[in-house]
Amino acid sequence: MEIRNIAIIAHVDHGKTTLVDQLLQQSGTFRENQHVVERAMDSNDLERERGITILAKCTSVVWNNVRINIIDTPGHADFGGEVERILSMVDGAVVLVDAAEGALPQTKFVVGKALNRGLRPIVVVNKVDRSDSRADEVHNEIFDLFAAMGANDEQLDFPMLYASGRQGWADYTIENHKEDLSALFDLIVKHVPAPTVNLDAPFAMVASILEYDNFLGRILTGRVEQGTARVNMPVRVLQHDGKIIETGRLTKLLAFRGLERVPVEEVQAGDIVAVAGLSNTTVSETIASPEITEPLHATPIDPPTLSMTFRINDGPLGGREGKKVTSRQIRERLYREIEGNVAIRVTDSAENDAFEVAGRGELQLGVLIETMRREGFELTIGRPKVLTRINEETSEKEEPYEEVLIDVDEPYSGVVVEKMSLRKGIMQDMNPSGGGKVRLTFSIPSRGLIGYHSEFLTDTRGTGIMNRLFSGYGPWAGPIAGRRNGSLISAENGVAVQYSLFSLQDRGVLFVEPSDKVYVGMIIGEHSRENDLDVNPIKEKKLTNMRAAGKDEALLLTPARKMSLEQAIAYIEDDELVEVTPSAIRLRKLYLDPHERKRHVRQRAES
Numbered sequence: 001m002e003i004r005n006i007a008i009i010a011h012v013d014h015g016k017t018t019l020v021d022q023l024l025q026q027s028g029t030f031r032e033n034q035h036v037v038e039r040a041m042d043s044n045d046l047e048r049e050r051g052i053t054i055l056a057k058c059t060s061v062v063w064n065n066v067r068i069n070i071i072d073t074p075g076h077a078d079f080g081g082e083v084e085r086i087l088s089m090v091d092g093a094v095v096l097v098d099a100a101e102g103a104l105p106q107t108k109f110v111v112g113k114a115l116n117r118g119l120r121p122i123v124v125v126n127k128v129d130r131s132d133s134r135a136d137e138v139h140n141e142i143f144d145l146f147a148a149m150g151a152n153d154e155q156l157d158f159p160m161l162y163a164s165g166r167q168g169w170a171d172y173t174i175e176n177h178k179e180d181l182s183a184l185f186d187l188i189v190k191h192v193p194a195p196t197v198n199l200d201a202p203f204a205m206v207a208s209i210l211e212y213d214n215f216l217g218r219i220l221t222g223r224v225e226q227g228t229a230r231v232n233m234p235v236r237v238l239q240h241d242g243k244i245i246e247t248g249r250l251t252k253l254l255a256f257r258g259l260e261r262v263p264v265e266e267v268q269a270g271d272i273v274a275v276a277g278l279s280n281t282t283v284s285e286t287i288a289s290p291e292i293t294e295p296l297h298a299t300p301i302d303p304p305t306l307s308m309t310f311r312i313n314d315g316p317l318g319g320r321e322g323k324k325v326t327s328r329q330i331r332e333r334l335y336r337e338i339e340g341n342v343a344i345r346v347t348d349s350a351e352n353d354a355f356e357v358a359g360r361g362e363l364q365l366g367v368l369i370e371t372m373r374r375e376g377f378e379l380t381i382g383r384p385k386v387l388t389r390i391n392e393e394t395s396e397k398e399e400p401y402e403e404v405l406i407d408v409d410e411p412y413s414g415v416v417v418e419k420m421s422l423r424k425g426i427m428q429d430m431n432p433s434g435g436g437k438v439r440l441t442f443s444i445p446s447r448g449l450i451g452y453h454s455e456f457l458t459d460t461r462g463t464g465i466m467n468r469l470f471s472g473y474g475p476w477a478g479p480i481a482g483r484r485n486g487s488l489i490s491a492e493n494g495v496a497v498q499y500s501l502f503s504l505q506d507r508g509v510l511f512v513e514p515s516d517k518v519y520v521g522m523i524i525g526e527h528s529r530e531n532d533l534d535v536n537p538i539k540e541k542k543l544t545n546m547r548a549a550g551k552d553e554a555l556l557l558t559p560a561r562k563m564s565l566e567q568a569i570a571y572i573e574d575d576e577l578v579e580v581t582p583s584a585i586r587l588r589k590l591y592l593d594p595h596e597r598k599r600h601v602r603q604r605a606e607s
Helices: 016-026 045-050 077-089 105-116 135-148 182-191 327-340 362-374 410-422 452-459 498-507 565-571 594-606
Strands: 002-010 057-063 066-072 092-098 122-126 160-164 169-171 204-206 209-213 217-226 228-230 234-238 244-249 252-257 260-263 266-268 272-276 286-288 306-311 345-348 354-359 379-381 397-409 426-434 437-445 465-475 487-490 508-510 522-527 533-535 576-581 584-589
Touching: 002 016, 002 077, 002 105, 002 182, 016 057, 016 066, 016 182, 057 182, 066 182, 077 105, 077 217, 092 105, 092 135, 092 182, 105 135, 122 135, 122 182, 135 160, 160 182, 169 182, 252 266, 306 362, 327 345, 327 354, 327 362, 354 362, 362 379, 362 565, 362 576, 397 410, 410 426, 410 437, 410 452, 437 465, 452 565, 487 584, 498 508, 498 522, 498 533, 565 576, 565 584
Parallel strands: 002 066, 002 092, 057 252, 092 122, 122 160, 487 533
Antiparallel strands: 057 066, 160 169, 204 217, 204 286, 209 217, 217 272, 228 266, 234 244, 234 286, 252 260, 252 272, 306 354, 306 379, 345 354, 379 576, 397 437, 397 465, 426 437, 487 522, 508 522, 522 584, 576 584
16 A cells, blocks of 8 residues: 655644544544544643643544555644654645744744755645635745745745635635545645655664553654564664664554554554564664664754753642652653653752753643643742853853744733843834734743743733744843742741731732641742732631621632642742642742741842
């Protein structure tokens, strides 16, 4: 059977996974009476809750006797490491673009990677059924983007379809369009080349995706670059420098058939396969026949730009809510993560019982923390720090910069420009985007965006949309102002009381509710002024036997501000931590004792 390998790439929320649902449905992969959940490729709990794709996944459909292997890729820039690896497995790419939003930063990122690999993309302008659709303008934007990315003449002559993934159709025109995706299927078969392979050479493949299975152990997915793989055949694994990692046998070969992985006896070059039986092999390593001595080329991954410190939970409530609380357990889990997630780097910290974890962004590290939390871990997380470097030519310090694209209503554009300039952002472009909105483009140090997103949503009354993409390293921008407000800090251990919180809400915004556990050094709210304030949230009303003519006033509390994990991580300052347990997210000071806190503040001021 002929084979086509394609990746579907796009910015987050442009409809990749929904389109794959329709491709599976219309290719006859499912039985007529089979119940299939929406966004079937998002199998991870976190993916379903957040509505985003985090892990790349492979599926397969058959159209007119041609097997099409489809890889659904993440749309968020923080998971770009997944996309970079996946593009080495495919011969073509479907670039999906929203008919209203156009080409956003992550689209530029993945298109740039695809063009550099020489892929000839198919462009699909999706969601043309939106009321604010501007499909023809978006077509011109895509052409300009390809030209700016250095596309060759073949790549600039890309085929384009209009589509509605939700309604399940794609065609060359919007008017009088077909009611199915047959035009897209036919275009993939016609436009994407079949893999060029050598069937007679010894077997070799590069592992691109790593998963764990309770029964099979490590499962490594990749494309067979040459030769034929058979069950129980002996193999050896080579690192990129030619060093042998291990030798073993392929105990299982799993081919993709729809949403399922089916055991097969033999797989030929060009097909995408999952293999089991190797215990130490990880992503980007070459699995090959014993006679192969040179590893296959593996795509280098862009380096991490942001790091956080993962510590044990040494607070007063530590060990009460989680099962895995020791530094040994945390260390084992983190080092297991980097085996399959090549965009993350882990090093032992100078502090006791702490680890430096570096990644692409706050969302990627936030997903890792959330996953560990659901597995029963207790952690404390430090404020994110950018990873700097020294320019070898100029010997000057450099830091990561990001390109930020902001869509905002015109009345709020002024406050956004002002806040971005305070954070060392430089405006590159400003254009009206229709419907009373303005599109602003900034270049800004990554440091300046830490903690800004919640402030941005407040300034734009929740209507602004911000997209960001790592653009490279630039000169150190100098000091950037952080959070302006201080913290309300608990001075007592116990349980928060409504009577006490009622009197404290005039001091600022509260993060806790009555009956929440509190301890000395825990942050229970944001002070309305710049300084930190120690308060007593457990003070109860004293009862007397005196009768009063009137009745007590009703103690009405303003609802507490509940932060998500990413919001909490972005909110904290250098002397604060986020305490993460399976049942709670709390903010606390690094030094819980108030006297110790003051001593460190004094030492910092003197130095």
